[in-house]
Amino acid sequence: MLKKTAIVTTAFALQILAANAQKNQLITDIEGRKTISLNGKWQYIVDPYETGFYDYRFKERLEKDNDAFWNSDVPKNKYDHKEYGYSDKNTLKVPGDWNSQDAKFLYYEGTVWYKKTFDYKKSNASDRVFLSFGAANYKTDVYLNGKKLGQHIGGFTPFNFEIPDSIIRTKGNYLVVKVDNKRGAEEIPTLNTDWWNYGGITRDVKLVELPANFITGFSLQLTKLSPGDNKIQGNVKLDQSSNVSEVQVEIPELKLKQSFPASNNIAAIDFTVANLQYWSPKTPKLYRVIVTAGADKLEDKIGFRTIEAKGEQLLLNGKHLFLRGISIHEEIPQEGRRAYSRADALQLLGWAKELNCNMVRLAHYPHDESMTRIADSLGVLVWSEIPVYWTINFKSEEVLGKAKQQLTEMVTRDQNRASIIIWSVGNETPISETRTNFMHTLLQTAKELDPTRLASAALEVSYKAEGKNINLIDDPLGKYVDMVSFNEYLGWYLGTPDSCKTANWATIYDKPLFISETGAEAKGGFISSSKAMWSEDYQAWYYKEQIAMLKRMPANFSGISPWILADFRSPRRNNPTYQQGWNTKGLIDRNGKKKKAFFLLKEYYGEMEKMYP
Structure with a gap:
């Protein structure tokens, strides 16, 4: 067991966070x-x-x-x-x-x-x-x-x-x-x-x-998969001042209408249904759900599915799942701006679908609600993340409180989105006992908030373990995640794409293995030779060698979400010829044009879709 690390407490700041959370209950489903x-x-x-x-x-x-x-x-x-x-x-x-x-x-x-x-x-x-x-x-x-x-x-x-x-x-x-x-x-x-x-x-x-007494939000999840006896559980939360004693849940298509008692402003929901059509990327079925409490009525469209990590495999509705993913920043590259609208979400997720993806990693923060709602309707699986990124202050209780708040707000807003299968608590955090305790606390919080989904984080990798020709994922945080996810850039930040020819990967954990990032930069329209860094040809070579390497991954390999769908702005990237304030690892350039590597990954995903439909 890891020892509990002493954390500096800022009592006043924590009191403010707690007071704000108590005073301003988050109201969800604003759309309805x-x-x-x-x-x-x-x-x-x-x-x-x-x-x-x-x-x-x-x-x-x-x-x-x-x-x-x-x-x-x-x-x-x-x-x-x-x-x-x-x-x-x-x-x-x-x-x-x-x-x-x-x-x-x-x-x-x-x-x-x-x-x-x-x-x-x-x-x-x-x-x-x-x-x-x-x-x-x-x-x-x-x-x-x-x-x-x-x-x-x-x-x-x-x-x-x-x-x-x-x-x-x-x-x-x-x-x-x-x-x-x-x-x-x-x-x-x-x-x-x-x-x-x-x-x-x-x-x-x-x-x-x-109304004076209203529903702040509700959650419904499929918790038991059985064609004749599917169990759906959740809760309905009422405003703190509410005196409603009963809530009603209705799913007209399933001819279901049941009432449940409310106590202390919450009603526990538990019922079974037969002949339920499960939500999946192939069949993104959504049911109209109506929740009534007193004078308040709330409607939403919800899909029902199960997700679990069982041994070395991911299972969606009890069937083997391979994630054909892509990472996405909430940005419209052609305009160099933050994405926010339904049209923006359709553009980004439309590109992902064209790439033959069945999954997106929404990096490195919760995206606009239109993204997850449209992902529901299109059948795109989602990894949703809070921006615990690189070198935050892992010793600070105040910082931990802020991370918990953002995690809670993310889960609360999107708890009914069938597309979301993974809550991620961070990206590329440096290994230390203090950091591991911090991140473990967030993983526990995610599970307490929502035990029906996977919880993970994007880890770093130890390249070439001593005495072995193997790249090992042995981050101590791997003990606590449901899926071991790691970022690797073999052929860009380390060696050349040829390095992939002899590379092997393993983890010390008996869990599904997922590559949460990999990629190389390329200036859109720069066509040269595969040996010319920053060219579309070099990026294509990188993906060609990566794909060949992926085909010999261990049996627990469960998918990949390369970095990244489209070029995005970053002040860290200052090469005056090839970057100019942009991270150019996108498969689509800042003008919306697809680079050569886009089509290589699309072809690979088409092959994987046939193997794991």
Whole structure:
């Protein structure tokens, strides 16, 4: 057993995290609620010194402070000098990152204040109103009509705040959102990454109307696979103030309608059904599910399937599964921007389907909800990950708390997505006892939140174990994951593609083995010879040798998700000829053109699909 590592505790920060989580219960399935969109043009102020938040003594401004940027920018009289102001001359589109919307923001990291005015009248006087954000990167403070609604930390997960009746108006509501995307040593992700840190309100903003007692979310999972006796279990969670004593679950197509008692604002769901059509990449069947609690009714489309790691194999619905994957960043390369829409998701997942993929690794953070919902409908399996990346502070209890929060928000949002089969808690974290304890805690948390899916992380590999011609995966974290996943770049960062000819792979763990990354860079359109690094030909040679190597992998080899579908922005990549601020390992270049290696991988996946349909 690993010894428990002493962790530095920041008590105050942990109290804030716990208080925010308690106060602001995450409301899921926003798509199925009564909503008013606040998307569109928002006015903004760039504030690199955070003048609107701190006074000249660097103390946080109070709500009554005349110079706080969340207060009105209209002078009270001719002697009231305002040194800030919102104007239609300065607008940003929401949702969307700020970096791609104006050249002055290209490499900007810092604070931007957003302002939106709107009129609003409740549909029903007794309804409660919430302000919902799909995501904003990274630290977000939200104010309405001069009153602070709350703060959220984390750039890729949803959050919401209730708006008291005493604050909201029928005319001229003044919504101000402070978004700060500065990287920090104590944040998730930390200072050092290999992707661009897009800032802004990057996903939908909506007002959500809910009855006094409402469903915050629910989960339904197939837990026992039996044609005549399929067991479905889960729960329905109610608002903390709810007094509803019973909930009802209905699946019309299965002629199922059952009621379940609720206690302490939660109802345990447990029923069996016959003749269930299982969700799979070949048959992505979704059922209409209706959940009712008092005056609240929630609908979703849900697929039912099982996923497990049994010995050396992955099993989907009890059948052997081989993952033909690709890694994806949430980015549209042709426009150099953060992806956020249904159309964006269709483009990225459409490319993956064209590649003959049955799986995608959504790296290195939770993607927009449209990605996982469309993956459900298209039959694409998903690895979903939180941005515990490289060298975060594994000694910090505060950092662990932030990682747990992001993991919880990711799982809570997407717990009904049949496409998601793996929750990943991180990528390429350096081995140490402290790190292993940290990551083990996250894996345990993932299992507590959702025991029906696999939990893993992308590990690094020990190339050429001493005295043996073998590359060994022996990371201590492998003891705790369901699937041993590792990143390897044999032929790019180590040797040439010829190195693959004699390479062998093994792990000390009796578990499925998965290559979570491999790849080589190539500038799109640079055609030369296979020996010319940075050319499409070299990348094609790399994939040719990798594929030959994959064909002699050990029996527990369960799939691969090469790095990466499309080129993406990264300030680490500064070769003036071949990179220019882009990571060019994509199989599709920044103009949306497929490189030579795309077709090699597509052919290999076509062969594997015939072997493992």
